[in-house]
Amino acid sequence: MIRVKNSVIKAAILDMDGVLWRSQTPLCDLFALFANFDKHSISVVLATNNGTNSISQYVDKLKGFGVTVDQSQVVTSxxxxxxxxxxxxxxxxxxxxxxxxxxxxxxxxxxxxxxxxxxxxxxxxxxxxxxxxxxxxxxxxxxxxxxxxxxxxxxxxxxxxxxxxxxxxxxxxxxxxxxxxxxxAGKPLPFIFEVALERLKTLPSETIVVGDRLNTDIQGGYDAHCKTVFVLTGVNTREDLNNWSPQPDLIIDNIQDLFNIK
Ligand SMILES: [Mg+2]
Missing domain, CATH: 3.40.50.1000 (HAD superfamily/HAD-like)
Incomplete structure (x- = not known):
């Protein structure tokens, strides 16, 4: 079970670029990461502002890293x-x-x-x-x-x-x-989060939004009333938090730090 600010988390809306990978380079053991989401009964939707790829290209890319997701688990701008x-x-x-x-x-x-x-x-x-x-x-x-x-x-x-x-x-x-x-249309606007929450069938308060960019992922997750998790593997840095509001609910170096993956 994972908790963020006293809420038990049942679902995750994950950004991909800068969270799961940089271009073709994975940022952690993605197979182990998704196995842990399963183990903790956390449903996942992948939500990206990147509009240059099709849904099936994302499904195939994940498959290349040993991760199987359904087309309905991917939402793009x-x-x-x-x-x-x-x-x-x-x-x-x-x-x-x-x-x-x-x-x-x-x-x-x-x-x-x-x-x-x-x-x-x-x-x-x-x-x-x-x-x-x-x-x-x-x-x-x-x-x-x-x-x-x-x-x-x-x-x-x-x-x-x-x-x-x-x-x-x-x-x-x-x-x-x-x-x-x-x-x-993309993050931080509400449309991607509306579609994701509809598919997850969870409440915003039991859903984390994980992202590397403050003005899209964290702002959008906050506006959607989800718990926000800021990862330091992408565009924004810890220093960027100094002049930023709303602050994320959780700050981690790498998405694998949600679990104890070594
Ligand atoms: Mg990103």
């Missing part, structure tokens, strides 16, 4: 932005999509398709092949006065080389070019 766009346009239809194949595929599951002709909105996110041309075309489309949705605001993405430009860098370019603020 492409799903969150699709859910948000659907709230505004329940009938689905044409939208201007600028982002990864995962974004296009997820939007299709919600009834939307990419079109330059009469789009109802602009929906954007990071793709690894974005370039000046794609940024230009997206910004011209936003300037037509369409609603502008964007997957997630993370400024950087942790890799073994260091922190490289993330979706927030592209977001800043589009907002700077157009003067239009995007409607955001």
């Amino acid at each position: 492409t799903m969150a932005v699709s859910y948000l766009v659907k709230k505004h346009f329940p009938q689905g239809g044409p939208v201007y999509i600028s982002g990864s194949q995962a974004l296009i595929d997820t939007m299709a599951e919600y009834g939307f398709y990419h079109s330059k002709e009469n789009p109802q909105a602009v929906v954007a996110g990071l793709s690894w092949d974005c370039n000046f041309e794609s940024i230009k075309n997206t910004s011209l489309m936003i300037q037509k006065g369409l609603l502008f949705f964007f997957t997630n605001p993370d400024p950087t993405y942790p890799t073994p080389e260091g922190n490289v430009p993330g979706a927030g860098t592209l977001l800043a370019a589009l907002e700077t070019a157009t003067g239009v603020k995007a409607m955001l």
Whole structure:
């Protein structure tokens, strides 16, 4: 049994980049970690702001580390932005999509398709092949006065080389070019946490949100009334806590410190 601030924990919403791995490098023995979640009867949902990969790519990546999860245990910002766009346009239809194949595929599951002709909105996110041309075309489309949705605001993405430009860098370019603020879907906004808690069927007070980034994971977990666990294997450092509120409920060096894994 694990307790955080006197609450018995029944479920965990885990960030992945900077918590489970950096790019292809695992940050602990992931097989042992997930075996411990099972042993302690803690249900797990993996929730990431990274919108460049599909759900099945995450399932496959975990499988490569010896961990079996179901597709329903993975929630991404492409799903969150699709859910948000659907709230505004329940009938689905044409939208201007600028982002990864995962974004296009997820939007299709919600009834939307990419079109330059009469789009109802602009929906954007990071793709690894974005370039000046794609940024230009997206910004011209936003300037037509369409609603502008964007997957997630993370400024950087942790890799073994260091922190490289993330979706927030592209977001800043589009907002700077157009003067239009995007409607955001990823953490710290509530949509990913709403979907995760629905799937876990647990109360926020018995659910931990584990993340390496204060302004997305910890802020979002706090806003969702979950217990928050800050890990030091990713983007933010212990020093960053000095000027930060809300403080996390638990601070650990590595996610394996939730259990006694050696
Ligand atoms: Mg992270």
